[in-house]
Amino acid sequence: MSEIAGSIWWMIVALGVLVTFHEFGHYWVARRCGVGVLRFSVGFGKPIWSRRDRHGTEFAIAPIPLGGYVKMVDEREGEVPAERLGEAFNRKPVLQRIAVVAAGPIANLLLCVALLWAMFVIGKEDYAPVVGRVDGIAQQSGLRPGDRIVAVDGRAIATATEAVMGLTGAAMDRRDVQLRVEDASGNDISRRVYTSRLPAGFDEQDVTGALGLRWQFTVEPAEVRQVRPGSPAAGTLQVGDLITAIDGQAVDTADTLRPLLQKFGARGGEVMVEVEREGSRLALPLQPQRMTDPDTGAEFWALGIALGRGHAPAYDALQRYGPLAAIPVAVRQTGQLAADSLGMIRRMVTGHASLQNVSGPVTIAKVANASADRGLTWFLQFLALLSLSLAIVNLLPIPVLDGGHLLYYLxxxxxxxxLSERAMAAGQFIGLAILAGLMGLALYNDILRPVI
Structure with a gap:
């Protein structure tokens, strides 16, 4: 399946699941409150499939998979027969109306917990939060290669993903963050990372990179992945060779090899390249060659080889719990994710975070496809995050959203x-304007900005 087709498919699957649960929450509570339900639709537009149950509710699937709705008996939506006035939503007590409206976001919140529970029971694979290379602020803060981060500002950390989330929040707030790390010798040490020193306009999508921190799993080994025909290395180095030293200076990663080649290439003459090959150690003389980057035109010294794995490293961290033990973990994780999401909204409103963090359907589709490619547990986590986001966004006090209706009823x-019909109509207009602005910003972030 192509990336575009996969993105569209997995977005449809994700939104279909989340919208169905959201609308089912409204539907289930409405029926318990005696509200008549005319239609339960997943998607917008003319139904491509529908059926009616014995209560007269039409269940439908429509072709535009960007939402859904539950249509209830309501005098504000049209004329209601006298025999059904008792089922009209607008005639129900205000507390029942609040329960019906709140049920959709609550259903998404419960779904988030259920999805995270399933993810933890199956076992979430990830990478360990072990430092691979440091420079800049990370190095100034005392972090060293081999350090394993175990807590960020007192919050226990098990994976690199969790560590990044903690560091990102602190960086956006322009405050230093306290890390508890276990160094390569097993010592428990406290490190203070000076995230407040990050320059204005740093890349909020790559905080670790801006800090000068690279995880161990991202550090490429100096393993020969390709040898270019006609290059200095052709006929001498082989695919699979692990370069360990250049003229006696140790090489532990691909990053350490490149500056050594520039140094010895500028000196002139051959260099002695030490490699490990099929369990043997070899010393091979090679002459670095001056080459030109076709994209930038910059000249550099090279051997004519490509380094690295050529594939993603194997996961080295696993979060797995039994069915009962996973319940409190999933609830706790949902609470942490909700706090992080609300914190991000607060930062964007106050200007502490860039509005570039607002994403639309294109980004959702890409992330859906990428998470599905990484495996079931990653897709479950994506669904959980999206379900939680849907719950939070719907609870914002914006008219036309569930939160706006809840505000009216409160x-x-x-x-x-x-409230008077005039006040509610004005609120609807304002709500539509706000949503149109947010959708325009999301589409800009999705499509236009990468092109510019």
Whole structure:
């Protein structure tokens, strides 16, 4: 399946699952409150499939998979027969209306917990938060290769993904962060990372890179992956050779080899390349050659080889729990993710985080496809995050969203009477304008900015 087709397919699957649960929450509570439900639709547009149950509710699937809705008996939506007035949503007590509206986001919140529970029971594979290379701020903060991060600001960390989330929040808040690390010798040490020193406009999508921190799993070994025909290495080095030293200076990664080649190439003459090949250690003389980067035009010394694995390294961290033990872990993780999401919204509103973090359907589709490619547990985590985001966004006090309706009903509960139709109409207009702005920003971030 191509990347485009895969992105579209997995986005449809994701939104189909999440919208179905969201609308089922509204539907289930509405029925318990005696509200008549005319239609339960997944997707928008003319139904491509539908059926009616014995209660007269039409269940439908429509071709535009970007949402869904539950249509209830409501005098504000059209004329209601006298015999069904008792089922009208608008005639129900305000607390029942609040319960019906809140049920959708609550269903997504519960789904998030269920998906994370399934992920932990199956076993979530990830990478260990072990430092591979440091420079810049990370080095100034005392981090060293081999350090394993075990806590960020007191929050226990088991994976590199969790560590990145903690560091990103601190960086956006412009505050230093306290790390607890276990060094290569097993000593428990506290490190203070000076994230407040990051320059204005740093890449919020790559905080670890801006700090000068590279994880161990991202550090490429100095293993020969390709030998270019006609290059200095042709006929001498072989695919699979692990370069260990150049003229007696140790080489532990691909990054350490490149500057050594520039140094010895500029000196002139041959260099002695030490390699490990099929269990044997060899010393091979080679003459670095001056080459030109076809993209930038920059000249550099090289041997004519490509280094690295050529594939993603194997996962080295696993989060797995039994069915009962996974329940509190999933609940705790949902709480942490909710706090992080609300923190991101707060930062964007206050200007501490870039609005580039607002994503739309294109980004959702790409992430859906990428997570599906990485395996079931990664896709379950993606669904959980998206379900939680749907719950939080729907609870924002923006008219036309569930949160806007809840705001209306809470005002009604306080003042003892509904808002006027004029006030609600004005709120709907404002809500549509806000949503249009957010959708435009999301599409800009998705499509236009990468082109510019």
């Amino acid at each position: 005002i009604e509960l306080v003042k003892g009477s509904p």
